[in-house]
Amino acid sequence: xxxxxxIIGTELDGLIAAIRLREHGYSVRMIGNGGGSLHYAPxxxxxxxxxxxxxxxxxxxxxxxxxxxxxxxxxxxxxxxQIRNALDWFVNISGEIHQKITISGHNELAxxxxxxxxxVYGTSEHQATVGKIGGKTAALVRFRGYRDFPVExxxxxxxxxxxxxxxxxxxxxxxxxxxxxxxxxxxxxxxTDSYFTALKDSxxxxxxxxxxxxxxxxxxxxxxxxxxxxxxxxxCLEVPTLPPSVPGMRLERALTNYLRNGTASLHSCSxxxxxxxxxxxxxxxxDMGRQYEASLVIVSNGGxxxxxxxxxxxxxxxxxxxxFKTYQSEPLKxxxxxxxxxxxxxxxxxxxxxxxxxxxxxxxCRNAFVTGxxxxxxxxxxxxxxxxxxxxxxxxxxxxxxxYLESLNVA
Amino acid sequence: MLHSGVFIGIDHGSANVLGxxxxxxxxxxxxxxxxVAAVTREFPGPKYCGPQAQRFRxxxxxxxxxxxxxxxxxxxxxxxxxxxxxxxxITLAKADxxxxxxxxxxxxxxxxxxxxxxxxxxxxxxxxxxxxGSSIVRRIVESLFGIHRSAPLPEVHGRKFRxxxxxxxxxxxxxxxxxxxxxxxxxxxxxxxxxxxxxxHLGYKVQVPTDRCCxxxxxxxxxxxxxxxxxxALVDALHPSxxxxxxxxxxxxxxxxxxxxxxxxxxxxxxxxxxxxxxxVVDACEFLLDGHAGRLRKCLNAMPLRVLYHxxxxxxxxxxxxxxxxxxxxxxxxxxxxSQADCCGIGGTYGYEKNKHDIALAVGASLVEQVRQxxxxxxxxxxxxxxxxxxxxxxxxxxxxxxxxxxxxxGRG
Numbered sequence: 001x002x003x004x005x006x007i008i009g010t011e012l013d014g015l016i017a018a019i020r021l022r023e024h025g026y027s028v029r030m031i032g033n034g035g036g037s038l039h040y041a042p043x044x045x046x047x048x049x050x051x052x053x054x055x056x057x058x059x060x061x062x063x064x065x066x067x068x069x070x071x072x073x074x075x076x077x078x079x080x081x082q083i084r085n086a087l088d089w090f091v092n093i094s095g096e097i098h099q100k101i102t103i104s105g106h107n108e109l110a111x112x113x114x115x116x117x118x119x120v121y122g123t124s125e126h127q128a129t130v131g132k133i134g135g136k137t138a139a140l141v142r143f144r145g146y147r148d149f150p151v152e153x154x155x156x157x158x159x160x161x162x163x164x165x166x167x168x169x170x171x172x173x174x175x176x177x178x179x180x181x182x183x184x185x186x187x188x189x190x191x192t193d194s195y196f197t198a199l200k201d202s203x204x205x206x207x208x209x210x211x212x213x214x215x216x217x218x219x220x221x222x223x224x225x226x227x228x229x230x231x232x233x234x235x236c237l238e239v240p241t242l243p244p245s246v247p248g249m250r251l252e253r254a255l256t257n258y259l260r261n262g263t264a265s266l267h268s269c270s271x272x273x274x275x276x277x278x279x280x281x282x283x284x285x286x287d288m289g290r291q292y293e294a295s296l297v298i299v300s301n302g303g304x305x306x307x308x309x310x311x312x313x314x315x316x317x318x319x320x321x322x323x324f325k326t327y328q329s330e331p332l333k334x335x336x337x338x339x340x341x342x343x344x345x346x347x348x349x350x351x352x353x354x355x356x357x358x359x360x361x362x363x364x365c366r367n368a369f370v371t372g373x374x375x376x377x378x379x380x381x382x383x384x385x386x387x388x389x390x391x392x393x394x395x396x397x398x399x400x401x402x403x404y405l406e407s408l409n410v411a
Numbered sequence: 412m413l414h415s416g417v418f419i420g421i422d423h424g425s426a427n428v429l430g431x432x433x434x435x436x437x438x439x440x441x442x443x444x445x446x447v448a449a450v451t452r453e454f455p456g457p458k459y460c461g462p463q464a465q466r467f468r469x470x471x472x473x474x475x476x477x478x479x480x481x482x483x484x485x486x487x488x489x490x491x492x493x494x495x496x497x498x499x500x501i502t503l504a505k506a507d508x509x510x511x512x513x514x515x516x517x518x519x520x521x522x523x524x525x526x527x528x529x530x531x532x533x534x535x536x537x538x539x540x541x542x543x544g545s546s547i548v549r550r551i552v553e554s555l556f557g558i559h560r561s562a563p564l565p566e567v568h569g570r571k572f573r574x575x576x577x578x579x580x581x582x583x584x585x586x587x588x589x590x591x592x593x594x595x596x597x598x599x600x601x602x603x604x605x606x607x608x609x610x611x612h613l614g615y616k617v618q619v620p621t622d623r624c625c626x627x628x629x630x631x632x633x634x635x636x637x638x639x640x641x642x643x644a645l646v647d648a649l650h651p652s653x654x655x656x657x658x659x660x661x662x663x664x665x666x667x668x669x670x671x672x673x674x675x676x677x678x679x680x681x682x683x684x685x686x687x688x689x690x691x692v693v694d695a696c697e698f699l700l701d702g703h704a705g706r707l708r709k710c711l712n713a714m715p716l717r718v719l720y721h722x723x724x725x726x727x728x729x730x731x732x733x734x735x736x737x738x739x740x741x742x743x744x745x746x747x748x749x750s751q752a753d754c755c756g757i758g759g760t761y762g763y764e765k766n767k768h769d770i771a772l773a774v775g776a777s778l779v780e781q782v783r784q785x786x787x788x789x790x791x792x793x794x795x796x797x798x799x800x801x802x803x804x805x806x807x808x809x810x811x812x813x814x815x816x817x818x819x820x821x822g823r824g
Contacts, residue, residue: 181442
């Protein structure tokens with residue numbers, strides 16, 4: 001069963017690459033091992049929130065400082081033009097298949113799961129940002145029995161940014177107590193209007209914005225939030241919760257459904273047990289012994305966080321699918337990693353500017369590309385740049401793969 | 412080449428299953444995807460019920476009953492970023508709770524023997540179907556055996572598939588084995604007939620080495636004691652075909668997953684013979700897609716129908732993607748929509764039990780809703796209990812992918 005491309009991993013970057021390759025007309029097979037790191041992603045497109053050199057320096061215009069980043073940073077490899085193209089493309093596709101994303105050219109401050117202000121480049125309609133709630137009085141919803149949202153902490157932190165909050169106790173539909181279960185209960189709520197009407201009396205009359213934990217539905221959240229705004233007569237926004245993140249799951253759902261219906265093959269939960277790597281042909285075996293062949297491979301398996309990179313007992317980092325050459329700043333021993341999480345983040349598969357990795361001392365592969373968290377020299381946690389890097393590198397890898405596949409056709 | 416060539420069936424005994432609990436990082440992604448935990452608080456979710464509670468079970472604590480509420484759909488295992496065999500851990504816990512079958516209800520014992528029921532009922536199919544179609548009888552069955560009165564019991568068909576096969580002429584060609592299983596032999600003969608005709612069409616000669624049951628209902632409800640001898644007899648019956656190099660094709664994703672991976676996980680059958688049988692088993696759609704897509708494309712007639720495909724839960728355990736979808740996309744003019752539901756709710760024999768029926772209904776609600784909105788002409792699903800459940804709940808005909816393909820070949824769109 002041969003396809004043009006095999007994508008290892010179902011991370012955001014891999015999904016982006018797959019959709020882009022499908023748009024170019026190529027056949028794609030995705031082989032992913034488990035739930036992707038979108039389960040940890042709050043709402044919004046974080047492009048670059050803090051300076052990689054000084055994590056206390058908030059970045060206002062991320063695209064303006066790309067050229068000042070180190071040469072090895074993934075953004076420098078992709079280049080500013082491709083980053084712009086990738087983000088524009090992503091905003092478009094998100095608008096078509098998921099939700100509208102607004103990009104104003106500078107970072108907004110989004111409210112985090114603990115109420116802190118986090119710089120974010122692209123925001124969605126119902127995402128709580130300091131710009132939308134600053135100076136207002138917010139009714140902050142606490143669902144009875146639900147644990148994954150530290151309401152009091154959010155209230156305290158919002159107070160520091162000038163938002164007054166009043167905590168409102170509310171009974172959620174169903175009897176769920178966890179993020180996704182609660183979201184599904186909202187999806188299945190038939191009479192959303194009457195649910196919010198019943199809630200109306202408990203909301204203080206002086207509130208001018210509603211803040212819900214971001215669990216207002218997995219697939220029907222548009223409907224539910226629109227109903228809430230209609231009935232309650234004020235903006236209804238969502239604040240991220242502790243993981244697993246419902247907004248991240250929504251995005252993953254939207255992208256995978258779009259791919260599935262677009263005839264890509266998705267093999268969720270297959271690991272790679274082996275591979276044969278030749279210059280014009282790649283064969284991989286999954287962990288059930290099935291064999292798949294492709295002209296090229298894109299590795300988007302989520303780095304150390306999602307098991308795409310493994311650390312051995314000597315503290316040496318290995319790429320688990322193909323044995324690509326990796327970069328690390330120091331041995332990753334349990335005793336030292338605790339002191340410097342940065343070392344864990346900035347490790348990854350070393351590539352050239354076209355995101356192509358190296359194998360066993362040979363040159364850079366022509367038919368392999370690496371994306372997202374599997375790339376080294378960036379720290380998603382510190383920079384607050386996860387979605388930006390994933391979208392940019394996933395898109396760039398697909399463009400570079402397109403160029404390579406075209407060269408094969410010409411030959 | 413790095414390829415190790417080791418199949419999952421060979422090196423994944425119960426010790427590996429239980430050992431995987433230490434890889435759990437408590438990320439909670441499994442709980443977020445569990446269809447049962449989403450509808451009932453009785454079930455604490457796979458994270459607590461699986462790797463977390465397993466530590467206490469190892470320490471010999473008093474067993475608690477929550478594993479019995481797991482439907483075994485396996486979505487937890489498939490979304491785990493750290494390869495914890497969550498669903499298998501829970502299933503092994505079930506076997507401990509019921510003492511390998513010593514403490515299991517009479518109703519569950521009956522449900523665990525679909526081959527026996529089918530054979531007994533199949534002696535007088537009309538009588539059996541009339542009786543089981545009567546609401547009074549179903550009430551009595553419910554109170555005696557705890558099998559819910561509106562659970563989707565299939566009709567029995569006697570030995571229709573066997574009889575058809577005996578009178579069916581096949582031309583010579585490469586031989587493949589078909590593992591029909593108890594469902595085709597007793598309840599759903601048309602799927603077997605469609606597969607044999609389809610394979611004949613592609614030039615294969617089909618032999619059916621055994622009519623034994625794979626014993627999945629026993630294994631998934633913890634009745635491992637009686638299952639062992641049955642499973643060994645099945646492996647013995649299939650092995651001669653495997654020795655001649657034949658693939659063993661299955662039209663049931665649940666039977667084939669059991670054959671491929673579960674004898675090792677639940678019964679520690681990690682010997683060479685079981686491993687060889689496990690490695691030879693292949694899903695019908697996967698077999699058809701691999702190397703036959705080109706030929707199929709040429710003989711499929713247009714089928715301008717609205718088709719909803721629901722991939723059964725076991726597809727995730729097979730890790731093979733959705734070969735049925737790739738096959739159906741070869742049919743011209745088909746209007747194919749994919750199910751958004753994680754699970755139809757029935758969970759094999761799970762939703763048949765009186766005390767779990769409501770949970771099963773709630774789990775399957777989103778699928779029923781999608782059917783209501785899409786209004787398909789036909790629903791396609793690879794697993795038999797799912798098909799019976801979906802058909803009973805939606806009143807829309809539900810067939811196996813090979814049946815749809817065969818209809819497209821026959822031009823019966």
